[in-house]
Amino acid sequence: MRKIKIGIIGTGSISDAHLQSYEQNDRADLTAVCDLNEERARLKAKKYGAAKVYSDYRELLNDDEIDAVSICTWNNTHAEIAIAALENGKHVLVEKPLSKTLDEALKVKKAVENSGKVLQVGFVRRYDNNIHILKKFIDNGDLGAIYYAKASSLRRLGNPGGWFSDKDISGGGPLLDIGVHIIDLCWYLMGRPKVKSISGNTYSQLGNRSNIQNLSFYKAADYNPTKNTIEDLANAIIRFDNGASLVVDVSYTLHAQKDESIIKLYGDRGGAEIDPEFKIITEKYNTILNITPQVDSAGFDFTSGFQNEIDGFISSCLGEAEPLSSVDDGVEMMKILTAIYESSKKGSEIQFDIEKVQI
Secondary structure, eight states, X not given: OXXXXXXXXXXXXXXXXXXXXXXXOTTXXXXXXXXSSHHHHHHHHHHHTOSEEESSHHHHHTOTTOOEEEEOSOGXXXXXXXXXXXXXXXXXXXESSSOSSHHHHHHHHHHHXXXXXXXXXXXXXXXXXXXXXXXXXXXXXXXXXXXXXXXXXXOSBOOOOGGGGOHHHHSSSHIIIIIHHHHHHHHHHTTOOOEEEEEEEEEOSSTTOTTOOSOOOOOOTTOOTTOOOSOSEEEEEEEETTSOEEEEEEESBOSOSSOEEEEEEEESSOEEEXXXXXXXXXXXXXXXXXXXXXXXXXXXXXXXXXXXHHHHHHHHHTTSSOOSSOHHHHHHHHHHHHHHHHHHHHTSOEEEXXXXXXX
């Protein structure tokens, strides 16, 4: 049985989800680990049994033994490393977002087309088992035409700081970090319609709230309470060319009683709730029915979601399937995300045509 030899570039916290999932796939061979912090790379390589360690991603990409890479680095390096990997004949799984800017995303797309290699974007929410189930209902017409969706991912306190809060590195705050997941998931389930217009707002009112005590939250390894150049909150109304619309809001910090995660879709024959729990709403014999599917996990299962994502990537590398989250989808997400920021900056709606944002 042929195995895909894998190199991991970047050993921050998200890399463990990749490493553990590759370890569980019997058609993947963890071969190399790379990080600017060579000691951290060595520790990860030892833990997961990778034979090779690099501190320069270019050296890893020059290793002819490597078939494919997972890019788990800072957002501002995603496009650069992805393009270099493709040019070196590697298949690529790149963590979301695909890039920091739309221009970078388009360059990655061109590199994919020129290389003939697989590029999969890390929209892990698409790979959740519950989404696979819901997609069957949608594809078979049980919800009818989905004309409205709403999604919220609101943290009362949860700015990770470090590179996450440095716009030059991250490209943005909660919109690019957590908003990308819920926007992509809704867009995917709505049938990936073309975007017609976007009206967005961003707010930087509260900072990182490092003064707050008695309530813990995740902090990046390079957390620095004095550095914060990102938004606290973003919201948007996204209109599609088929008449459907999506309303979204996301925050790292907000004067709210509790964290909130909601994803809902509404069709002309039924509806669905994904977060916080998977439910389907329909009607029969003039009676509204709330359907609770009997599944292993009522909400998003992080572990199985990543396992499915990695398994799908390996299958794509072996030529068995097309990526579920392609470079084209990554480009479309960057169009949406950058337009939300642009709309907020200009204080006006952004209009789209098929190929580009019209401002």
